[in-house]
Every structure is written in C-alpha cells, then in structure tokens.
Amino acid sequence: MQNLPTKVAVTPPRRGIDLVRDPFWNKGTAFSAAERDALGLRGLLSPRLANMDEQTERVLASLEKCATDFDKYIYLMNLRERNETVFFRVLVDNLEALMPIVYTPTVGRGCQEFGRVFRRPQGLFISHRDAGKVKEVLRNWPIDDVRCIVVTDGERILGLGDLGLNGMGIPVGKLALYTACAGIHPMQCLPIAIDAGTNNEALLEDPLYIGEAIRRIERPVYDALIDEFVQAVKEVWPKALLQWEDFGNSNAFRFLHHYQPQICSFNDDIQGTASVVLAGVYSALRISGKKLTEQRFLFMGAGEAGVGCADLIVSALMAEGISEADARKTCWMVDSKGLVVNSRNDLTAHKLPYAHEHTPIKDFMGSVLDLRPSAIIGLSGSGKFTQPMVEAMCEFNERPMVFALSNPTSKSECTAAQAYEWSEGKAIFASGSPFNPVDYNQQTFVPGQGNNAYVFPGVGLGIIVSQAKIVTDEMFFVAARTLANIVTQQDLALGRIYPALNRIREISAAIAAAVCTVVYTRGFSDKTRPTDIMSDVKAAMYEPRYPEYVSE
Secondary structure, eight states: OOOOTSSSSOOOOOOHHHHHHTTTTGGGGGGHHHHHHHOTTTTSSOSSSOOHHHHHHHHHHHHHHHHHOHHHHHHHHHHHHHHHHHHHHHHHHHHHHHHHHHSSTTHHHHHHHHHHHOOOOSSSSEEEGHHHHHHHHHSSOSOOOOEEEEOSSSSBBBBTTTOOOGHHHHHHHHHHHHHHHHHOGGGEEEEEEEEEEEOOOOHHTOTTOOOSOOOOHHHHHHHHHHHHHHHHHHHHHHTTTTEEOSOOOOHHHHHHHTTTTTSSSSEEIIHHHHHHHHHHHHHHHHHHHOGGOOOOHHHHOOOOHHHHHHHEEEHHHHHHHHHHHHHHEEEEEEEETOOTTTSSOOGGGGGGOOOSSSOOOEEEEHHHHHHHOOOEEESSOOOOOHHHHHHHHHHHSSEEEEEEEOSGGGGGSSSSHHHHHTTOOOOEEESSSOOOOOOEEEEEEEEEEGHHHHHHGHHHHHHHHTOOSSOOOOHHHHHHHHHHHOOOHHHHHHHHHHHHHGHHHHHHHHHHHHHHHHHHHHHSSSSSOOOOHHHHHHHHHOOOOOOEEEEE
C-alpha cells in the first residue's frame, strides 16, 4: 500500500464526493480552500473551515450529550465510518475515558445489538458458502498491504457466549486498540468474521441477525474452511499478523497449536490474557513482598484463558529454576464440575496438564479451603467470588490476590468495592472491566484493570516492526516483565498493579521493543537488527494527523 495518509504531503486515491465518503482519507470541514479547489470539493462541504482541534471539540461535545455509554458507542462507530483520523485523534487523546466505550464492557452490548446498530461493513465477512473461493473474497478488500488481522467465528464472545456473526464487533474494537494504543496504521488493519452458523436460539429466530440463520456447521466442513482461510491469508497478505479471537475453547487451542508453526499468529484470549495476568502477579508480589516460587494459584475456569495463564506462569517458574512438573503443581483449576483432578474421566485435552492427584472437590469454596491458595483468578465468565471466599483467603494470606477478570462488567466475579470491603483492605485486586476508585477505611484504592490492551497492541507492533515470521510464548513472557516493570511505587501505593492507561502508547512501545529484541536474538526475521530498536519502533507508530493533500 502506497500513500498512507501520514506523510507531510500525499496524493489521495480519489476526489470529489468519493473522497468525502472515504473514511480513511476524508478530512470533513478540515479540507483547506486550496484542497477543495484542487480535489473537486467546492460545494460538497459546508463553507466554514475547521481544523482538527475544532473537530475534536465538536466530537467531545456530542459525546457529552449522549445519555448512555451505548449511545456513545454508536456515535463513535458512526464517526469512524465518516472520518477515521478524527476518530483516532479523539480516542488517542481520551483513551482512559473512551476505551470502555469502544471495547469492553460496552462492546459486549454492541455485539449483542449488532444487527440493530449495523450501518456499513468495516471488515470482511467470510461464509461457509465461500468455500473454494476464500482467496477471491480476501482480494475484494481494497487495501493490498494488510499487516494485522483479527478474526473470529463468534462462538465465545467475551463472557456472553455464541453471538455468531454479531461477534464482528470484537475484531473491529480490538483493531481500534491496535491503532490507538500502539500506532499500527488503521489502513493496515483488517477485522474478519467467519460465518460458520450459530447455536444461539435467540439469534436463529431474530430477523435482524446479520448472519445466516443456520446451526454451526459440522467440524470437517468447518476445519476445511478455516484451513482454506489461513492458506489464503498467507498468499494474499504474506506479511500479515493473524490474531485468533473469541473462538470456542476446543477450536482455540487446536488452531493456535496447529497454525502457530505455519503462519505468524497468536490467540489473545490464551496468550495475551496470560501475559497481563502474569504482569499483575509480578506487581502484586512487589506489594506482598513474596516470591513467585511461594505462590499457589487457583483458577475459577479451566478454559483457554485459565490454561493460557497457567502455562505462562509455569514458564515463568521454570525460568526461576523450578522443574516443569513442580511448576504445574502450583496451578489448580475449578471448572463447572469441580476441581480438576486426575481421577476425573471427563476432562478435555487442554485441562489434563493441570489435573493433579487430589481428592475430588465439587465447588470453588471447598477448593479454596482445602488448597489455601495465595491467588484466586476468575476467568470463567459464569462464576462468582463470595464474601466467605475472600474472607477465607485473608485467613491464610496477609495480602491475597483477588483477580476478577471476566468480561463484561456484569460477568465480573466480584466488584472492586466488594473485594476491598470483604478483605478489610487486604486484597490485591484486579478486574477485567474498569471499576471506579474505592474509598474504604480512610484509604482510597485504585483498582487495577487487567486489560489485554496493555499487551496485545505492543506485541503486535513489535511483530510487525521486526517482520517476525513466528509468534512465540517468550514474546508474551517478556511483555509481562516489561509491563510489570513500568508499574511505579506510586501505583502500588494505591493498590494499582497496572500502570495508568494514559501511558499506554509508552507501554506499547516498550513492549514492542522487547518483542523485537526477542525476534532479532532468536533469528525469527530476515530484517537486519537496527542500531536503535526503540527509535525504529517509534518511527513506525501512526499518529492521527491530517497530511496536506496534493493533486497529481
């Protein structure tokens, strides 16, 4: 792709009304008088000129008038369809306030209501009926230099379950964060939703559902479609990073392990979540003064997020000299049928490494009392931490870790206020969705949000800048270390185990540089290692500003 609209002066690919209707290139009322004359825009825009600052002020004023967060979500999605540059300028400058709008938790409702708020496509839709023609479908996308793809089949959207093609809201929102948080150019980002059907009865009966109203297709047909898609991406966009997003547990693990050696890809639900959780653990240990080797972790949920977190914790322990077998014994899981133990005969393959020898226990509370963990980590989207659980954690931990990470907010295992009140201020708390500061016992606690946006944008930027051919778990390990090292003593004093979100572009750049270092050191790229990796990273980061347009 040439003439990305970030240079000082570029020639847009269209003119007149087509230019105004192209969100990548449109400036709206910010087109200068000379540009209006040169590009056939006279009369197509209101005569008063406005610079970007004035445009963003207008956007913020409109957002203030929105009655609900969902109204703000709809307004911002409509803005993005008109003017990408202003959308990202507003998002970058107001990220802490607007991230909960463009992504979790509000994006969850955006997906649930997708058929009702759908305006125009912002990515590609691939149907099972496109089998044999997927490559041609990809080539219908008008941009030929795609570098970052987020794909979903909508089977496990956040904690909301099977939303089918309505899950497209997640890749759209995720890629907005790639751009806002890490400066990956929006024209190089592509959201993709695969319509493989849905088993959601309400959607099957909904006349406004945008997908085909059929049940999920059989596995052989589905697997063939996914494989054709991966091979097509490799041919059409050989430099692209592919992120798997919100696939069902069994498919998520299968695709990650099968395609990881074949294409530059990762699964954020498995690896990104793990990196954020490990970073939070490292920060929490700075508060408690304990060592990683002294911890025992109990996960509420044994799906892709829980197993991914446990796997990365095991890697971290092995880096400290612990054997893999002993490291795995520090991680325990409770699923819908109770504690995961080796005597159970109903376990799927991804749970088996954490099926330890132990008497069966039917519930999470019983597991807390028996195992006496130092950290409880909620990732199931369907369970709750109760007051007796948190109080029990405080009986055998001076500063217990209580991570309520399920999204959206309605699925959180407990609120920040509950964690602090039930623990009398002892809990080191983190959540998946944001919570406001909590005043308790004459102290203000600022809960840390274990948001994957701390990690995946920076990892993606590092992969793209270094031109990596493969994504490895080591990259997420160094991302966790980098993120934890950015947390200040001032953050920890407030109980916050993640840095403030207003530092996210600095954080993403640091993570990207760490990932680049791994890539160059391990020989995962043909690119020559630059003298100054950080300068190379920062030079690649998109900044939403208008260039001057010139006609040929």
